[in-house]
Amino acid sequence: MTDERQGxxxxxxxxxxxxxxxxxxxxxxLLAAQGEATxxxxxxxxxISRQAVAKHLAVLDAAGxxxxxxxxxxxxYAVKPATLDATAxxxxxLAADWDRRLAKIKHIAEAAERRDTP
Amino acid sequence: MTDERQGxxxxxxxxxxxxxxxxxxxxxxLLAAQGEATxxxxxxxxxISRQAVAKHLAVLDAAGxxxxxxxxxxxxYAVKPATLDATAxxxxxLAADWDRRLAKIKHIAEAAERRDTP
DNA sequence: CCGATGTGCAACCATCGAGTTGCTGGCAAG
DNA sequence: CTTGCCAGCAACTCGATGGTTGCACATCGG
Numbered sequence: 001m002t003d004e005r006q007g008x009x010x011x012x013x014x015x016x017x018x019x020x021x022x023x024x025x026x027x028x029x030l031l032a033a034q035g036e037a038t039x040x041x042x043x044x045x046x047x048i049s050r051q052a053v054a055k056h057l058a059v060l061d062a063a064g065x066x067x068x069x070x071x072x073x074x075x076x077y078a079v080k081p082a083t084l085d086a087t088a089x090x091x092x093x094l095a096a097d098w099d100r101r102l103a104k105i106k107h108i109a110e111a112a113e114r115r116d117t118p
Numbered sequence: 119m120t121d122e123r124q125g126x127x128x129x130x131x132x133x134x135x136x137x138x139x140x141x142x143x144x145x146x147x148l149l150a151a152q153g154e155a156t157x158x159x160x161x162x163x164x165x166i167s168r169q170a171v172a173k174h175l176a177v178l179d180a181a182g183x184x185x186x187x188x189x190x191x192x193x194x195y196a197v198k199p200a201t202l203d204a205t206a207x208x209x210x211x212l213a214a215d216w217d218r219r220l221a222k223i224k225h226i227a228e229a230a231e232r233r234d235t236p
Numbered sequence: 237c238c239g240a241t242g243t244g245c246a247a248c249c250a251t252c253g254a255g256t257t258g259c260t261g262g263c264a265a266g
Numbered sequence: 267c268t269t270g271c272c273a274g275c276a277a278c279t280c281g282a283t284g285g286t287t288g289c290a291c292a293t294c295g296g
Contacts (some may be wrong), residue, residue, distance in 0.1 A: 013140060016137045017138045019134045020134045020135045021283095022131060032216045033219070035220070036223075038242075038243095039242085039243075040241085040242060040243085048286095049285070049287085050242085050243090051245095051286075051287085052285055052286080055284075055285085056284085070243095072294070073243075073292065073294065074243080074293095075242090079216050079219075081213045081214075081220065084209060084212060084213040085210070085213040085217075088206050088210040088213055089210075091202060091203075091205060091206035091209060092203070092207075092210070094202060094206075095199045095203040095206055096199075097150065098150045098199040098202065099203075101150050101153065101197075102153070102197065102199065139254085141254080157272085158272065158273085166254085166255065167255070167256065167257085168272085168273085169255080169257085169273095169274090169275095170254070170255050170256080172274080173253095173255085188273095190263070190264075191263040191264065191271075191272055191273075192272060193273070237296100238295100238296090239294105239295090240294085240295085241295100242291105242294100243290100243291080243292080243293100244291080244292100245288105245289090245290080246287105246288090248286080248287085249284105249286075249287105250283100250284090250285085251282105251283085251284085251285095252281105252282085252283080252284095253280100253281095253282080253283095254279105254280090254281090254282095255278105255279085255280090255281105256278080256280105257277090257278085257279105258275105258278105259275085259276085260275080260276105261272105261273090261274080262271100262273080262274100263270105263272085264269100264272105265271100266270100
């Protein structure tokens with residue numbers, strides 16, 4: 001199993017790195033809108049070359065956010081919601097964890113205050 | 119106001135960029151664990167210099183993930199769960215959107231298949 | 237078979253970002 | 267007042283990354 005401890009490396013890292021780029025997010029949006037598309041098609045909707053798009057798709061594929069399947073001489077890419085969803089879950093969990101800790105610390109601080117100024 | 123459309127720039131961008139770095143995530147973890155800490159303190163728990171930590175904290179602050187408050191000659195930083203939570207929500211919504219579109223497209227494809235092979 | 241179209245690979249360039257060192261300025265404790 | 271932390275620039279190095287061009291390879295259509 002992949003351990004997957006909070007802030008360490010892993011699947012989450014690659015997803016976040018992939019999502020950190022605006023062009024890649026636009027690419028995902030286009031893919032989600034069209035269902036399936038090739039690198040060349042996508043490049044026509046963006047101000048960058050086909051090769052640049054291909055590289056981005058490789059990154060997204062490595063992160064598990066998209067997957068490509070060869071059909072004849074072209075490669076159709078499609079979005080994979082599961083990975084994004086998993087990352088969203090991880091984030092929600094993390095935020096909840098922070099909240100828990102903050103609440104606990106605040107509680108301790110208040111207790112100390114009550115003790116100092118009775 | 120900041121518009122804040124789906125895949126375009128904005129708050130989400132800065133948060134994702136901030137989270138894309140592993141050192142920054144470790145920093146957040148440390149902060150969440152300790153409640154409050156200064157740049158120098160945090161630097162002692164990491165293999166990098168105080169200045170590097172300060173830069174990272176600046177990025178996290180700009181993204182709204184932490185906030186620092188001056189106490190005497192030192193600056194105490196603390197985690198801000200709200201922003202992370204908002205981003206997590208955004209992601210969940212996005213994943214759901216992808217799922218919706220995928221389902222619709224699949225439906226269309228099946229309909230076409232039924233029509234082609236009656 | 238031959239041309240057109242789409243991918244993949246490699247080299248190359250420019251910029252960005254993480255990290256460093258070095259110095260200055262403020263605040264506090266002696 | 268002086269000494270010692272702590273924070274805040276500023277300049278610099280260097281590897282990662284987004285982007286480009288050029289070419290070779292496969293596949294479809296005539």
